[in-house]
Every structure is written in C-alpha cells, then in structure tokens.
Amino acid sequence: xxMKARKRFFIQTFGxxxxxxxxxxxxxxxxxxxxxxxxxxxxxxFVFLNTCAVREKASEKFRQSLARxxxxxxGRPGLRIGVGGCVAQLEGPAxxxxxxxxxxxxxxxxLRRIPELLEQAEANGRVAIDLDRGADAFxxxxxxxxxxxxxRAYVTAMEGCNLVCSFCVVPRTRGPEVNRPPDDIVAEVxxxxxxxxxxxMLLGQTVNAYHSHGHDxxxxxxxxxxxxxxxxxxxxxxxxxxxxxxxxxxFRDLRRVCPYLHLPVQSGSDRVLQSMRRGYTxxxxxxxxxxxxxRVPGLALSSDVIxxxxxxxxxxxxxxxxxxxxxxxxxxFAFSYSPRPGTSALRLEDDVPETEKKHRLHVVxxxxxxxxxxxxxxxxxxxxxxxxxxxxxxGRVSGRTPHFRIVHLDGPDSLxxxxxxxxxxxxxxxxxxxxxxxxxx
Ligand code: SAM
Numbered sequence: 532x533x534m535k536a537r538k539r540f541f542i543q544t545f546g547x548x549x550x551x552x553x554x555x556x557x558x559x560x561x562x563x564x565x566x567x568x569x570x571x572x573x574x575x576x577f578v579f580l581n582t583c584a585v586r587e588k589a590s591e592k593f594r595q596s597l598a599r600x601x602x603x604x605x606g607r608p609g610l611r612i613g614v615g616g617c618v619a620q621l622e623g624p625a626x627x628x629x630x631x632x633x634x635x636x637x638x639x640x641x642l643r644r645i646p647e648l649l650e651q652a653e654a655n656g657r658v659a660i661d662l663d664r665g666a667d668a669f670x671x672x673x674x675x676x677x678x679x680x681x682x683r684a685y686v687t688a689m690e691g692c693n694l695v696c697s698f699c700v701v702p703r704t705r706g707p708e709v710n711r712p713p714d715d716i717v718a719e720v721x722x723x724x725x726x727x728x729x730x731x732m733l734l735g736q737t738v739n740a741y742h743s744h745g746h747d748x749x750x751x752x753x754x755x756x757x758x759x760x761x762x763x764x765x766x767x768x769x770x771x772x773x774x775x776x777x778x779x780x781x782f783r784d785l786r787r788v789c790p791y792l793h794l795p796v797q798s799g800s801d802r803v804l805q806s807m808r809r810g811y812t813x814x815x816x817x818x819x820x821x822x823x824x825x826r827v828p829g830l831a832l833s834s835d836v837i838x839x840x841x842x843x844x845x846x847x848x849x850x851x852x853x854x855x856x857x858x859x860x861x862x863x864f865a866f867s868y869s870p871r872p873g874t875s876a877l878r879l880e881d882d883v884p885e886t887e888k889k890h891r892l893h894v895v896x897x898x899x900x901x902x903x904x905x906x907x908x909x910x911x912x913x914x915x916x917x918x919x920x921x922x923x924x925x926g927r928v929s930g931r932t933p934h935f936r937i938v939h940l941d942g943p944d945s946l947x948x949x950x951x952x953x954x955x956x957x958x959x960x961x962x963x964x965x966x967x968x969x970x971x972x
Pocket of ligand 1 (some may be wrong): 549565585586653698699700701735736737767768795797835837867868869870871
C-alpha cells in the first residue's frame with residue numbers, strides 16, 4: 532500500500548522570545564496533528580507568519596513575506612497560509628485586506644486553534660479567523676511545545692503587560708497582564724527537564740512583576756530553582772521598577788539562577804523617561820544598578836535604548852550615552868524610535884529626522900562595541916563554564932557562559948547539551964574563542 536506523504540509546515544517568526552515561544556507551541560500542535568517541519572517555505576504545504584508589531588520595520592518585513600507567499604500560491608494553489616500574532620491582534624481582520632491568499636488568521640491568544648482553523652478553511656474554502664482575546668493564552672499542553680533550541684527551553688511565566696509606556700504597542704497586542712499559577716510553571720519546568728533540557732528561560736513582558744497565589748517573582752525563582760536536574764535558570768524581560776533586593780538576592784543565593792540580567796533603560800534623560808512614562812528617573816535606575824552590583828558582584832547586565840524619541844535633543848541623547856558610559860552594559864539593543872498605532876506617543880510630533888536617528892543609532896552602537904571589545908579582552912586567559920548549544924560545523928561548537936557570553940571552541944558534535952570548562956584564548960566585541968579544558972557532569 533502506498534504511504535500518504537505527511538503534510539509539511541514552515542513558520543516564519545518575527546520579533547521577541549515570546550513570539551519564538553509561541554511559534555514553538557504552534558509547531559508542536561501541528562506535529563501532534565501529523566504535520567512535519569519543512570526546511571523552508573518553498574517546501575511547505577502550510578506557512579505560518581508569526582508577526583511582530585513593536586516597530587514599523589518588523590511589520591514591513593511581514594508584509595513583504597506575505598506578498599512573496601501570495602506570488603508562490605499562484606503557482607501552487609494547494610499552499611495554505613496563516614497569519615498570527617501581534618500584527619493580527621492589532622489590526623484585526625484588516626490585517627488581510629488586499630491579501631486573498633491568506634487562509635487562517637489568529638490572534639495572540641488563539642494559537643491552539645490553528646490546526647482546527649486550517650481544517651475549517653480547507654473544508655469551506657474561506658478564510659478562518661479567531662482573534663478572541665478572551666481565550667486562554669496558556670491553553671497549549673506542556674508536552675506539545677516543540678522547543679527550537681536544544682538546550683534552552685522557554686517557559687511562559689506571565690502574558691501581557693499592565694504598563695503604559697508611551698511608545699509601546701505591546702499592551703494592545705498582548706492585552707493586560709495574566710500571571711500563570713506557580714504550580715503550572717513548576718510542572719512545565721519539571722516536564723522540560725525530564726525531556727532533557729538543562730536550561731530554562733522564564734518569559735514575560737515584565738516577568739519580574741510576577742505575582743500569583745501569594746508568590747512574588749523571587750518566590751517563583753526559588754520554586755523553579757529547586758527543580759531537580761535543572762542546571763541553569765534565566766528570565767526575561769525585567770522592568771527596572773520591579774527589581775527588588777529579594778530579586779537581587781535570588782541571583783546570589785539560588786544556585787541555578789544565572790548572573791545575567793536584561794534591564795531595559797530606554798533613555799538616560801529624565802525628561803524623555805518621564806515622557807515615555809517609564810516610572811523611574813535616571814538616578815533611580817542607577818541606584819537599582821548599584822544595589823544589584825552591591826549584592827551580586829560580577830552580575831552581567833544588558834539593556835535596550837531608544838534613540839530619536841519625539842523631542843529628543845542632542846543634549847538628551849548625550850545623557851543616554853553618558854548613562855551607557857556610567858553603567859558599562861555587557862550587551863545592548865539600540866532602536867530607532869518608531870511611531871506605533873494606538874500608543875500615547877503618537878500624539879507627539881516624530882520630529883527627529885531619520886538621518887539624525889540613524890546617526891544616533893550608529894554612535895550608540897559604536898560606543899557599545901568599543902566597550903564590549905575592551906570588556907571581553909579582560910576575560911582572555913580565564914576559564915568559563917560553557918553550555919554547548921550550537922554546532923557551528925567543521926568540528927566547531929558554541930555555547931553560552933552563565934553570564935550569557937557566547938564562546939566558540941573546537942569540539943565534537945557530541946558536546947551538544949554538555950557543560951564544559953573552556954579556557955578563553957581570544958576575544959572580540961560580540962563573542963569569545965576558547966579551548967576545551969574539561970567536561971562537567
Ligand atoms: N516588554 C517586552 C520586552 O522587553 O520583552 C517587549 C518590548 S520590545 C519587544 C523590546 C524593545 O523594543 C523595548 O525595550 C524598546 O527598547 C523597543 N521598542 C518598543 N517599542 C518601540 C518603538 N515604538 N520604537 C522603537 N523601539 C521600540
């Protein structure tokens with residue numbers, strides 16, 4: 532008897548770790564329905580675009596992909612196309628106006644329904660849409676998620692955001708904060724550890740604002756840290772106003788919590804921070820950094836900044852640069868301000884010219900690269916614990932240190948998932964090179 536070929540899917544993900552994790556859930560759901568992963572859109576029967584609305588550029592890239600798929604579908608009428616995530620939630624059914632090639636549209640809370648909507652679209656030849664915000668965002672069985680990284684499993688701690696940052700579209704795309712019960716989080720961590728993942732990254736838009744069933748974020752970290760077999764615990768993204776001394780002590784006292792914190796500052800100017808409605812001043816942010824460094828010597832820190840926010844003067848931009856100088860972040864993500872629909876900053880004139888925004892971005896990135904180069908040079912000659920997560924090919928592998936620094940080394944593919952001690956032999960601004968010195972168990 533001839534075997535029926537399995538249908539294949541491909542997911543293109545735009546945006547943050549939360550979107551990557553959502554795509555992992557969709558992949559798992561499709562695999563559970565008998566689909567298999569394809570290497571690219573050209574090989575797939577179903578292509579799902581998981582969209583990001585945080586900046587205009589990400590939205591534009593999604594539009595380009597959608598147009599490409601529309602052209603591909605003319606030659607392959609059997610191709611099915613899905614659109615989901617933040618742009619779909621933001622724009623509603625209008626997301627597909629002028630795009631008759633789309634078969635399925637889902638919001639940020641309806642991923643679980645993708646296989647069913649796909650069947651529905653196939654059956655009646657019409658686009659199937661579910662953008663209901665009331666649906667349970669966590670309603671995807673733990674065991675289903677097809678984690679993309681062989682080492683680091685993302686686990687959702689909370690969804691949505693209650694903050695009112697003037698520039699940010701996330702509260703509109705992902706809704707208000709919903710905290711997941713601690714028992715559910717711990718159960719999922721136990722499950723991924725049992726599946727062989729040594730590292731967990733807890734996810735939430737403001738993950739350190741977590742509170743549920745009388746637990747705050749420090750309590751949650753303590754509970755997850757106690758899961759037997761877990762090697763490393765990370766989390767993202769934290770908000771400066773929710774960093775507490777108890778959270779800082781978790782870095783110091785809990786064995787698996789890695790000494791790395793991503794703490795977006797956005798600007799070094801008090802006028803800009805106030806207009807952004809970030810809820811802290813420059814001095815308060817710096818006090819938080821001082822408190823963290825006092826309690827957790829050697830803590831690695833990274834941040835996000837936005838340049839060219841409405842009204843940002845040269846002097847205010849210089850305040851951001853001086854803050855970067857003062858803190859010395861281990862990593863930085865710098866963005867050019869992008870006006871977003873429905874945000875309160877939309878009422879302000881986007882008056883910093885594009886060329887000036889580009890220039891400021893260049894200055895910030897250049898400053899940061901130089902700092903990272905100098906910082907990484909100080910690590911040469913030392914030893915780092917590296918958890919190998921990537922096969923680079925040709926007998927090379929790479930992984931991350933507890934401080935989240937990337938290290939490349941010579942080593943066999945069998946090192947994947949192993950923790951090894953590496954002597955650092957060379958450095959660059961974005962990564963380290965090293966020599967294997969010992970395996971850990
Ligand atoms: N709260 C989430 C988090 O940090 O995980 C989502 C924030 S967003 C994915 C990451 C960064 O994008 C923000 O910290 C901010 O620097 C930047 N960003 C957000 N809205 C922006 C906008 N309208 N223009 C430029 N950059 C923006």
